[in-house]
Amino acid sequence: MKLIIGSKNPTKIQAVENIFPGNEVISVDVPSDVNAQPFSDEETRKGAINRATHSLEKTPDAIGVGLEGGVMYVEEQLFLCNWGAIVTKDNQIITASGARIALPQEIDDQLKQGYELGDVMDRYANKQGVRKNEGAIGIFTSDFVSRQEMFTHVVKLLRGQWEYFT
């Protein structure tokens, strides 16, 4: 089985490799066709599907995987949200979302000003490349859950549903 993941972010690639061991995993940079910082479940999920679809255009004999990070509101509270999608060559679409945690007001304020969460997190944590490492979820859970672990769970949900429904 060959999988093509629409991102060069190592946390996303590793998540696919964790759940599809022994399979070929290719990574490509593809557009999400949504805002760099999605602001709802709908937009984040759409980004994941678009990434999977565009990946599949590059290697049609593979299974396309898209993983997308975003934020969304529950009432007034901003949450981190993440979505994943598998798209098959017969255009079957499977989606799942990941764990969500509340984000502090100061993060919300900076996102509203137009900054991307990855950049905001680097400044907040005084680190470089949070998005490629522990992620916002790692910072705000005292490293109990890393971005890779969160995406691994999303890919697990995708693989499980894909096996059930196909």
Ligand SMILES: O=P(O)(O)OP(=O)(O)OP(=O)(O)OC[C@H]1O[C@@H](n2cnc3c(O)ncnc32)[C@H](O)[C@@H]1O
């Ligand atoms: O190269 P790609 O695949 O685009 O990886 P990315 O890190 O930019 O991730 P996304 O585009 O999926 O996420 C959208 C934005 O939200 C940021 N983001 C999402 N989840 C994050 C997290 O847990 N930690 C830090 N930044 C995060 C990310 O850096 C982007 O600015």
Ligand SMILES: [Mg+2]
């Ligand atoms: Mg991005």
